[in-house]
Amino acid sequence: MEQADHNKLDNTSTLSPSSTETRAPSQTIPPDLEVQPAAQPRKKWWTKVRLDKIGLFFLSLYLFVLGIILMKDGTQSLSPLIRGVFNVTTVARSLGFGWLFAYIIMSGSPVAAAALAFLDGGIVSELGAFAMITGSRLGASFIVLFIGFLYVLRGRDQANSLGMGLLSLLITATTYIPAFFLGFAIMRTGWLGQVQLQRGALLTSVTDILAGPVSQFIVRLLPQWAVFLVGIGVIYLSFTLFDKCLPQMAIKESNIGWTSRLVYRPIVMFAVGALVTLISMSVSISLGILVPLSNRGFVRRENVFPYIMGANITTFVDTLLAAVLLDNPQAFTIVLVEMLSVTLVSVLVLVFFYSFYQHSILRFVNKITESNLNIALFMGAIFFIPVLLVLI
Numbered sequence: 001m002e003q004a005d006h007n008k009l010d011n012t013s014t015l016s017p018s019s020t021e022t023r024a025p026s027q028t029i030p031p032d033l034e035v036q037p038a039a040q041p042r043k044k045w046w047t048k049v050r051l052d053k054i055g056l057f058f059l060s061l062y063l064f065v066l067g068i069i070l071m072k073d074g075t076q077s078l079s080p081l082i083r084g085v086f087n088v089t090t091v092a093r094s095l096g097f098g099w100l101f102a103y104i105i106m107s108g109s110p111v112a113a114a115a116l117a118f119l120d121g122g123i124v125s126e127l128g129a130f131a132m133i134t135g136s137r138l139g140a141s142f143i144v145l146f147i148g149f150l151y152v153l154r155g156r157d158q159a160n161s162l163g164m165g166l167l168s169l170l171i172t173a174t175t176y177i178p179a180f181f182l183g184f185a186i187m188r189t190g191w192l193g194q195v196q197l198q199r200g201a202l203l204t205s206v207t208d209i210l211a212g213p214v215s216q217f218i219v220r221l222l223p224q225w226a227v228f229l230v231g232i233g234v235i236y237l238s239f240t241l242f243d244k245c246l247p248q249m250a251i252k253e254s255n256i257g258w259t260s261r262l263v264y265r266p267i268v269m270f271a272v273g274a275l276v277t278l279i280s281m282s283v284s285i286s287l288g289i290l291v292p293l294s295n296r297g298f299v300r301r302e303n304v305f306p307y308i309m310g311a312n313i314t315t316f317v318d319t320l321l322a323a324v325l326l327d328n329p330q331a332f333t334i335v336l337v338e339m340l341s342v343t344l345v346s347v348l349v350l351v352f353f354y355s356f357y358q359h360s361i362l363r364f365v366n367k368i369t370e371s372n373l374n375i376a377l378f379m380g381a382i383f384f385i386p387v388l389l390v391l392i
Contacts, residue, residue, distance in 0.1 A: 053244070060241035064318075066211045067235030068325045071114060073219050074228030075121030081225070082123050086390070091131045094124060095180075096389025098132035102139025103386070106146070110235045111136035112319040116331040117228075130187060130334050133319065134180045135386065137312070141172040142382065162375065163301055166365045169382070171308045174361070175345050183341035187334070266306040266350055273310030278317055301365070305358055309346040313339060 082088050088097045094115075101111045115132035118124040124132065145165030219227055316339045323331035349357050368374045 056241050056244055060238045062210060063234050063238035063241065064321075065325060066214055067110075067231045067233075067238060068113060068117070068322050069211050069215045070218060070227050070231030070234060071117040072120055072231075072326060073215060074224045074226070074231060075117045075123060077224030078118075078228055079121070079123045082118065088124060088128065088132075088390075090392070091127050091184075092389050092392045094128035094131040095135040096386040096392075098135025099139045099386035100135075100390065101132075102136045103142060103383075105232070105236065106143055107236060108136040108140025108315075109318050110232050111139070112316075113235055113322040114228075114232060116319070116322050116326055116328070116334070117231075119331055119334070120326050120328045126187065126330055126334060127184065129331070130183060130338065131180070133334065133338055134176055134183075135389075137176055137315065138173060139386070140315075141169045144168040162369055163365050164304070166368055166378075167301055167304065167361065168308055170361050170364065171305060172312055174357075175309060175312060175342060175349065179338075179341040179345040182345060183337045186337050186341060266354065268306075269303065270306035270310040270346075270350065273307035274314045275310075277311040278314040302358060302362060305354070305361070306350060309350065313343050313346065316342075 082097075086093075086097060088094050098111050098115060101114070102108045105111065112133045115124065115129045115136065118132070119126065119129035145162065145168070218230060222230065316335055320332070320335045320339070323335050368378050
C-alpha cells in the first residue's frame with residue numbers, strides 16, 4: 001500500500017507545470033509589422049545583352065561574304081574538274097553532283113552557294129545550277145536522318161529516332177522533286193527574269209572595303225582551286241559561328257507544354273517552320289531539333305508535316321543573299337524560281353491533298369522502320385540514286 005502511494009506521488013511529481021496550467025494564446029504579429037524580404041532589383045535590359053553573341057553574328061556575316069567572294073575568285077580553275085572529270089554537263093548530273101556534294105560536307109547551303117559560283121564562272125548552265133541547288137537540299141535532308149541514327153546508337157527508340165529523319169527526307173523529296181519540274185518549266189518561260197534585286201553601290205563598296213583585301217591576299221597566296229576550297233570552308237565556318245549566336249534554351253525550360261496545342265494547326269506549324277529556319281538560316285538546325293523533341297514526346301510525327309514544308313522554303317534565304325552578293329541576275333532568278341516552285345507545291349499539298357499525303361508518307365515510314373533490312377535497303381537507295389544520276 002505504501003509502495004502504491006509512493007508511485008502515485010512520483011507520477012504526480014513528473015507532471016510539468018505547463019500540463020496543469022492553461023496555455024496562453026499565441027500572439028500574432030500584425031501584417032504591417034512583419035519583416036518583408038527585400039525585393040530583388042530588376043536587371044536593366046542592357047545588362048542582358050550578350051556582346052559576345054553580337055560579335056559572333058557580325059563575324060559570321062563577314063565570313064559569309066568573304067566565302068562567297070573567294071568561291072567566285074576560285075571557280076575558273078575548277079572548270080576542267082567539274083566539266084571534265086565529274087562531267088557535270090547535264091541537268092541529271094548536276095542534280096546528282098549537288099546531292100552527293102551535300103552528303104560529303106554534311107550541309108546544303110555551301111553547296112547551293114557553290115552552284116551559284118559555278119554559274120557565275122560559266123562552269124554550269126542556268127538549269128544545271130538550278131538542279132545542283134535542288135540536289136543540295138535533298139542531300140541536306142539526310143542530316144536529320146543522321147541525327148536520328150546517332151540517337152539510336154545512344155539507346156533511344158529506333159522508330160521514333162529514325163522516323164523523324166525519314167519524315168524530313170521524304171517530305172523534302174516529295175515536294176522538291178515536283179517543284180524541280182515546275183521550276184524547270186517556269187525558267188523555260190522566262191517569266192521571272194525581270195524580277196531582280198540589285199546589291200547596290202553601297203553594299204558593293206562595303207564588301208570591297210571589308211572583304212576585298214583579305215580575299216586578294218588569299219588569291220595571291222594560294223592556287224585558284226585552293227581558293228575555292230577555302231571559300232567553302234569559310235562559308236561552312238560562318239554557319240557554325242552563326243549557330244552559336246542563337247539563344248540556347250533547354251527543352252524543359254521552354255513553353256512547349258503551353259504551346260503544344262498549336263501543333264494541331266497546320267498553318268501555325270507551317271509559319272513556325274518557316275520562321276525558325278529564317279532566323280537560324282539553317283534547315284539542318286530547324287529540322288534537327290525535331291529528333292529530340294519527338295523522343296521526349298513534345299511533337300508527334302503526324303503534326304510536323306507543315307513545319308518541314310515551311311522550313312524547306314525559307315532555307316533559300318542564305319542562297320538568295322549569295323545571289324545578291326554575286327550581283328548576277330541569272331543567279332537571283334534561279335533562287336527566286338526555286339523558292340516560288342517549292343512554295344506552290346507545298347501550298348497545293350496542304351490545301352488539297354494533305355490528309356492523303358500525310359497518311360501515305362506515315363505508312364511508308366512505318367514500313368521502313370519495321371525491320372533493319374528495310375532500313376538498310378532504304379539507306380542504300382538514297383546513296384545509290386545520286387551516284388546513278390552522276391553516272392548517267
